[in-house]
Amino acid sequence: MTVEQTATRPELTAADTALVELGRRLKADGYRFTTVTPATHARVNRRPANARARGPRDVFGWSRPFGPGVLPDSIVTVMDEAGVLDRSGDEWRSRVRFSSYDGELFVHSAFPTDDENSVFFGPDTYRMADAAAACLAAREQPVRRAVDIGCGTGAGAITVAKRAPEAEVLAVDINPMALRYAGVNTALAGVRTVQPCHSDLLSGVDGDFDLIISNPPFMIDPAGRAYRDGGSHGYELSLAILGAARERLAPGGSLVLFSGTGIVDGDDPLRAAAAECLAGSDLRWSYREVDPDVYGEELDGTAYAHAERIAVVVLTATRPAR
Template structure:
C-alpha cells in the first residue's frame, strides 16, 4: 500500500494558518516570471516592503510594523523568517489561482530544492481543467507528476471530487507545500506521495497531468532542469504514461522547447516514443516565444526561440470497451 507523505507539522500547521489568514483578508497575488519579478523589484521605491503583498508576493524585506504581529509569528513558527539588522524577510510566498491560495518558495528561487509557482503553473492548470472537463469517460484515478505546489492535482480534484488524485514529487519541500495547499483548498481527495515519476506508486491512471522541468539548467535546480537538451525528463514521463494510462486515459503535458533552425527537437523526439503505441496524440505551441532572456546564455546559444507547448495523448479504447476518445 502506498502511503502519503508525512508532513512536518511544525512547518505545515503555521503555513496553513498563515495562508488562511491571508486568504480571509482578501489577499491576491499573481506570480510573474523570475525575470519580470527582478525588474519590478529593481524599480526605485521597491527596495523594501510597504504592505502584505510586498512581503508575501514580491518577497521584499520588511521593517517592523509592516506586517501584523500574528503574521510575523506564523512565519517565524514555520522557521521561514530571516532577519538581518532591522529588516526581516519571509522565505515563503503565496500566489492566487482558481479561487485558491498556494504557498511556495520565496524569490529568488535559487535553492536546488526550490518549489516554483508562476505563469507556467497557470498555463498547465488551465490546460488540465480544459481536458478534465471535456472528457466523456469517468476519472477514477488521476496523478500530477512533479506536482511542485500541488496546483495541478488540486485543480483537478476540485472538479473531480470523486476521484483519487495523487500529487507525486521527489522533492520533500514540494510535498510539504503540496500538503499545505491541499489543506488550504479543502481537497481531501488529493494525496501527496513521494515518488520518482510513478516508480513508487502502483496501478493505472485515467488522467496524468504534468508540468515537468523543461529548461537546460547548468545549475541543475530540481524544479527547472529538464536534462541536457531540456526535454529528457518530459520524454521519461511520456514513456511512463505509455505504461500506466488506463484504456481511455489521457496524458496532459505542458513543457517548453528550444527551437533551432525552425525545428522543434522535443516534437521530433516524441515520434520515437509515441508512434507505434496505442496512444493517439496531439501537439501544439501555446506560446511561440517565452523566456527570451535565456537566449543570452550559453545553454541556449543554439536556439532561436523557446516555445511553450502542450502535448495531449489518449489511450485507445478496445472495440469491446465502451465510449469514444476525444480527438487529441
C-alpha cells in the same frame, strides 16, 4: 498497491499547521498575487520605489525585505511559528511566497529560487493547470485515479481534485519540500482526496491512471537545479514522462503534458522526439504551442546559443477506451 498509496495521510507538523493558518489569514484579508517570470520579478523589484516592502503583497508576493510595523504582529507571530521568517537586524524576509489561482492560495519558495530544493510556481503553473481543467471538462468518462507527476506545489493535483471530487489524486515528486508544500496547499484548499507521495516519475506508485498531468522542468540549466533542469536538451524529462504514460494510462485515459523546447532553425526537436517516443503505441496525441516566445533572456546564455526562440507547448495523448 505500494506503501505510498495505502499509507494514511501524514499529519501536518506544527510548522505546517502554522503555514496553513498563515495562508488562511492572508486569504481572509483578501490577499491576491499573480506570480510572474523570474526576469519580470527581478525587473520590477529593481525599481527604486520597490526596495522595501510596504504591505503583504510586497512581502509574500514580491519577496521584498521589510521590518517591524509593515505586517500585523499576529501575522509575524504565525510566520515565526511556521519557521518562514528570516530576521537580520531590521531587514526581515519571508522564506515563502503565496500565489493565487482558481480561488486558492498556494505557498511556494521565495524569490529568487536559487536553492536546489526550491518549489516553483509561475506562469507555466497557470497554463498547465488550465490545460488540465480543460481536459477534464472535455472528458466523457469519469476520472477514478489521477496523478500529477512532479507536482511541485500540488496546484495541478488540487485543480483536478476540485473538478473530480470522487477521484483518487496522487501528487508525486522527488523533492521533500515540494511534498511538504503540496500537503500544506491541499489543507489550505480544503481538498482531502489529494495524496502527496514520494515517487520518481511513477516508479513509487502502482496501477493505471485515468488522467496523468505534468509540468516537468524543461529548461537547459547549467546549474543543474532539479526544479528547473530538464536534461541536456531540456526535454529529456518530458520524454521520460511520455514513456511512463504510454505504459500506465488506463483505457480511455488521458495525458496532459505541459513542457517547453528551444526551437532550432524553425524545427521543434521536442515534437520530433515525442513522435519517435509514441511511434507504435495506441495513443492518439496532439501537440500545440501555447506561447511561441518565452524566457527570451535565456537566449543570451551559452545553453541556448543554438536556439532562435523558446516555446512552451502542450502535448495531450489519449488511450482508446475498450
